[in-house]
Amino acid sequence: MSVRLKLTLSYAGLLMIAGVLLLAAIWLFLLRYAPAEAISLRGELDENGRHGPGYFIPGRLDLWRAFAPKAAVLAVFLLALGLGGGWVLAGRMLAPVAQITEATRLVAEGSLSHRIRLPGRADEYRELADAFDAMLARLEAHVAEQRRFAANASHELRTPLAITQTMLEVARNDPRQEVGELVERLYLVNARAIDLTEALLLLSRADQRSFTHEPVDLSLLAEEAAETLLPLAEQRGVEIRTAGDVATASGSYALLLQVAVNLMHNAIVHNLAEGGTVDVATGAGPETVTLVVENTGARLTPQLLATLTEPFERGTRRIRADHAGVGLGLAIVKSIVHAHDGSLLLEARPEGGLRVTVALPAPS
Incomplete structure (x- = not known):
């Protein structure tokens, strides 16, 4: 029935x-x-001797x-x-x-743009319809983001392959070309393709939340990342300064270390040509723990700031001429932070540079 x-x-x-x-x-x-x-019952007799109405x-x-x-x-x-x-x-x-x-x-049938928009008073049906509409909105945005990411990833992976094919064709048509120079250029192109592939795999791993939770001290991660990137900072004349208290979060040590490394690497690369600084601080509150990475640099417009966490967004104002990364650094950070149920806040410093705040839930 x-x-x-x-x-x-x-x-x-x-x-x-x-x-x-x-x-x-x-x-x-x-x-x-x-x-x-x-x-x-018969009625009573009247004066004439007749019975009255009965009952x-x-x-x-x-x-x-x-x-x-x-x-x-x-x-x-x-x-x-x-x-x-x-x-x-x-x-x-x-x-x-x-x-x-x-x-x-x-x-x-594939129509993610449809919305119920149930009219009437707020009741259980209205709550269900609104929740369904909100789910559709998130699903539509996620699918659109995945399609855009897939298109960008295909384009980025195709570029080094096309460059390699062009180099090989030129070498085949010109036997007198220096083999050593060709090998060096092919090595650089191949290294870039490997870096891009590893970044895509890391991003996919973070999105799937396929990791084990364990206590992680963000202050130790910051120190380890600073030691790892110290040679790069010295090469570029950037000073790294770390401070803060013990800040224990719950999550993947490797992924959270990648967050610290990506943020500090980004802060070193996108810095002043001379005399730049990178300040790293950790803090612990009753409900959240934070990792703050702040660097000097050029002033950022609100329009540029809104695109920094988008995959493969590498505008000329975001990179130095001697460094062209794969364009996934902050996108990976955003994905890892969200996978740990945290939040990522990017703020442009008035005097120039960027302040990035990672807030993660404190272990209960």
Whole structure:
């Protein structure tokens, strides 16, 4: 049976039960004051010796004969009313479900842009429809982001392969070309392709949340990342300064270390040509622990700031001429932070440079 029919029978059944109980209560009330047998009383004599009006008190059998047909008619009326009214009420109650079902069918066919937008007062159906609309919005945004990412990744991976093919064709057509120079250039192109592939694999791993949670001290991660990147900082004339308290989070040590390395590497590379600094600080609160990486550099516009975490966004203002990364550093950071149920905040410093704040839930 359909849900509408089940609800209709339920409404009709409840109405019938209520009606039968009411008729039973009336019958019991009548039985309380009705004698078992009928009583007939003759009236008193008047001055002419004639009897006045008499009195007749019906018995229980007489009451039953008068009450039963009317009770049966009323029961039939209640049944018809319950079935008809229950069918109409069930249809009205299930109308929002039909809209949600239609929206689900459209989504199954690939239409992620459809929204229910259920009108009316805020009730359980409205909450369900709003939650469904919110889920569709997030799903549509996620699918669009994945499609954009796949297109960008395909383009980025195709570039080094196309460069390699061009170099090999030139070498084949020009046998006099220096083999050492060709090998060196092919090595650089291949290294870039490997870096890009490893970054894509790391990004995929973070998105799938396929890691084991363990206590991780962000202050130790910051120190380890600073030691790892110290040669690069000295080469570029950038000073790294670390400070802060013990800040223990729960998550993957390797992935959170990658967050610190990516942020500090980005801060070193996108810094002043001379006299640049990178300040790294950790902190612990009652509910969150933070890792803050702040660097000097050029002033950033709000439009550029909004694109820094997008994959493969490497505008000329974001990179130095001697460093062209794969364009996934901050995108990986964003993905790892979200996989750890944290938040990532990017702020442009008024005097130039960038301040990045990573906030992660503190272990309970």
